[in-house]
Amino acid sequence: MGCPAGIGPEIILRYFSAKTAGAQNIPVVLGDLGILEKCSRDLVLNVPCVSWKPGTPLPSDALPVITLSALNPEALHWGHPTRDTALAMVSYIHEAVHLIEQGVLDGMATCPISKSAMQAAGHLYPGHTEMLAELTGTRDYAMMMAGNRLRVTLVTIHCPFRQVADILSRQSIAKLIRITHKALVRDFAIHTPRIAVAALNPHAGENGLFGDEEALIIGPAISEARDHGIIVDGPFPPDTVFFKAAAGNYDAVVCMYHDQGLIPFKLLHFSDGVNVTLGLPIVRTSVDHGTAYDIAGRGVADSASLVAAVELAGKICYNRQMDSNCRHNEIDL
Secondary structure, three states, X not given: OOOOOOOHHHHHHHHHHHOOOOOOOOOOEEEOHHHHHHHHHHOOOOOOEEEOOOOOOOOOOOEEEEEOOOOOOOOOOOOOOOHHHHHHHHHHHHHHHHHHHHOOOOEEEEOOOOHHHHHHOOOOOOOHHHHHHHHOOOOOOEEEEEOOOOEEEEOOOOOOHXXXXXXXXXXXHHHHHHHHHHHHHHOOOOOOOEEEEEOOOHHXXXXXXXXXXXXXXXXXXXXXXXXXXXXXXXXXXXXXXXXXXXXXXXXXXXXXXXXXXXXXXXXXXXXXXXXXXXXXXXXXXXXXXOOOOOOOOOOOOOOHHHHHHHHHHHHHHHHHHHHHHXXXXXXXX
């Protein structure tokens, strides 16, 4: 459910109310039944919610909720997180991982959390991704922003721009290319993916005139990835590479820093983009927006990103199962 004081409860209810009969993905909410009922009342959404426990039949006409917190609905104010809401949202993440590892659930699509509230409550993670990596014992992981027209992964994420060039290394770029390639094959069922790599500097450095990171770091990383059999091109000037990818020439773009990838991505997928954590043993997608405290409780939140996140989580679950079956059959042969 994400942060109980944010727009998570609203977009969940809107997703369920718009869900068509016969949909393949069966939604189960890990969150707080009382807060969801408050949201339904406050915004006159009229979505029935019921408490549900694994092993019991799923309701056909109500939203099943695994209630993991008992926040006081009357004390909760939309847009104002507290220590209690922060502890609650962390408990939802922990239990989701636990239930997936037990085989009760297939994957998770997360609503937005408050990073500052989480840290104030004593959980010192930059965000969902790092917490999930620790909970699953994952060392090599990455964030992908995925849409129908564009997918991007980021070598550096939340760091000051002035530090980007110093943080970049051949090893980190080559590793991200490998993680991206593996995810495209396993999670997106693209058997021979094509990856583009964005340069750091204008005009890809212009033969060293505007910087030498392309020649000293990025180019060697691309060569290393090619030695592993990966189809990867670049480094391309940042002002042309995203046009090539959106036109269908590449399946993903490896970007050097946060805004380099996120600006073109959100230009194309502002409402329906999905955040996917690559490299985890479990399936995890997320909305690509924040808690939106400024509009929480006002009834104007858009659930398009959550719809896309749930649909993509379902596709990745299916693709991983097919990949596992194929590997099993190969072993049998």
